[in-house]
Amino acid sequence: MSYLGSVETPQPWSPEGVQAIVAAHQSLEGPLIPILHALQNIYGCVPREAVSIVAHALNLSRAEVHGVVTFYHDFRDRPAGDRVVKICRAEACQAKGGEAAARVLLSVLGLPHDTAWGGTTTDGVVTVEPVYCLGLCAVAPAALIDGEPFGRFDGMRLCEAVGS
Amino acid sequence: MIRLYIPGDAAALAVGASDVARAMTSEAVRRGVDIAITRTGSRGMVWLEPLVEVETPGGRIAYGPVDAHDVASLFDAGFLAGDDHPLRIGRPEDHPWLRDQTRITFARCGIVDPASLSDYRARGGFAGLAKARAIGPEAIIAAVTASGLRGRGGAGFPAGIKWKTVAAAAGAPKYVVCNADEGDSGTFADRMILEGDPFALIEGMAIAGFATGANTGFVYARSEYPHAIRAFGRALDVVRADGALGAFDIKLRIGAGAYVCGEETALLESLEGKRGQVRAKPPLPAHKGLFGQPTVVNNVLTLATAPWILAHGAEAYANLGVGRSRGTQPIQLAGNVRFPGLYETPFGLTLGELVMGVGGGTASGRPVRAVQCGGPLGAYFPPALFDTVYDYEAFAARDGLIGHGGIVVFDDTVDMAVQARFAFDFCALESCGKCTPCRIGSVRGAETLDKVIAGIEVEANLALVEDLCHTLKFGSLCALGSFTPYPVMSALTHFPEDFRRLAAGSETRVS
Secondary structure, eight states, rough: OOOOOOOOOOOOOHHHHHHHHHHHHSSSSHHHHHHHHHHHHHSSSSSTHHHHHHHHTTTTOOOHHHHHHHHHOOOOOOOOOSSEEEEEEEEHTTTTHHHHHHHHHHHHHHHBBBBBOOOTTTTOEEEEEEOOOSSSSGGGGGEEEETTESSOOHHHHHHHHOOO | OOEEEEEHHHHHHTHHHHHHHHHHHHHHHHHHHEEEEEEEOOSGGGGGGGOOOOOOOOEEEOSSSGGGGGGHHHHTTTTGGGGTTTTTTOGGGGGGHHHHOOTTTTTTTTTSSSOOOHHHHHTTTTTHHHHHHHHHHHEEEEEEEEHBOOOOOTTOOOOHHHHHHHHHHHHHSOOEEEEEOOOOOOOOOOHHHHHOOHHHHHHHHHHHHHHTTOEEEEEEEEETOOOHHHHHHHHHHHHHTTTTTTTTTTEEEESSSOOGGSSSHHHHHHHSSSSOOOSSSOOOOTTSSSSSSOEEEEEEEHHHHHHHHHHHHHHHHHSSSSSTTTSSEEEEEEOOOOEEEEEEETOOHHHHIIIIIISSSSSSSOOEEEEESSSTSSSSSSSSGOOBSSSSOOOOTTOOOOTTTTEEEETOOOHHHHHHHHHHHHHHHOOSSSHHHHHHHHHHHHHHHHHHHHHHSSSHHHHHHHHHHHHHHHHHHSHHHHTTTHHHHHHHHGGGGOOOTHHHHHHHHHH
């Protein structure tokens, strides 16, 4: 069983595909969140249309499944950009200039860094998301770039690592 | 063949450990030298990462922090024989930072191959489980209780009493749930165990299962830890193939980005496939936990420490520490600190000894202004409180908490009004929404602090913030709402000037 979002090209969704994913996880104790992770791994997001299929299979209401999908920060309603940069905005990274470094990258990418923060570039290439702690606090500031840890950076090194 | 040890720990990877490993391999090939590389966890001296160790007749010799560009010069200097080089650290265990620690929970981390059961067994692995099986459930629980081990997730509840409650609870099946949803900023000890010594956690869960009558364990790990998840999954495969756990099985589940799921009842809801909303207690999880069944919920460190206690005896553990805080605490130093990393030591050092002595002060070289202890819900302490002894009760007496053992250092460029506002923001972002003080109070708190920061009716608005904190503290269902006042009020109490920067001028005008 795979657990985590990859950066491979998302496949287009199909009802049969969703049903197959549900069937593969249905026997788990507490299957819903593993199913949602699997859907996002394959389709790059939890397709809106998949909600009713999952709900029907697990004997839940659509509202219950929708409630779970929207509760957790991880689940997306549309695929992310080709590159995903998760930048830590929590205290240990704040103490090491993480916000300033992030602002440099976001400015270069033309993404907001005020009340709205991050998002996907208009060309769909890069998605920047906030994250609150990666457990990399001893090499702060820290980020995950396409799932790979990156630390001890300033704005310029972060931009280089992202390729911007 | 010469053996090298290079960490595969995520923090080491974040600063290029795999680039170093690749450079070592190609340099060795180029020079026709036969080397083998073992990827370990981290020793915890994170400012020295990537730390490369070479096996020599005199023991392992460490070099760090190594950059891929240093590799050729290390070969030239004869580092494969342990010879001198500007990056040479010497024997890691002789380094004062490691030498002065008492490593119990982290005894093997950074030393062993985390996927090798023979390494684990060679360094005392499964001695605790063997002892547990020999003495039986009652004696196990008595030993854990006598050791004084308290929950290392932050709440500090005595582990033995929790186990006893579950053992005595009627109902089957029972479950052991490991809380590996380590969301506090400034903490990474759980991650280091998952990556560097996962079998210790697995063994601890098997002991807890045997003691309480549970055959199934769940590890709930956060999705922000992809490398830890892979490392722990690998260890589970190895241990299943080996059969060391007998009938006990462990399942790995992944969170989906919700800080509140580190709260034990929200975690159980999430495991059941629901929104991670907090449950009202009682009933306690020990009586009605996962799927309504009796459940032990313990942090990674609590469970990973149990094997040592069983193997070495409760007294050996209880002899360490101070007051009601027995044993050791893996302390995590982070933020703007010169020597960040994991420092396991008996309770009882002062905060000042930890920050200035062990941590070496700030990394920036500027004066320390504040340290946040215990994660985003922990208090900010000024240097004036550096005489506070590191133990649960001493911190509580000063309106702070140890939490999961994180210490985040800030220098004098920090604006404490911004930090207080962030605490409310974080609470608003991560609130599960179940109780009103947390859901609404956090948003109102941020808005009110915005007015304070803008210099609008500062004293009246600060009084409002204080009142709001009182409501949050006593009216919230779980620690997210009830502890958010710690960072806010400590900032207000110890750093009042940061909240009145615009106030002086505007209020003079009014009067």
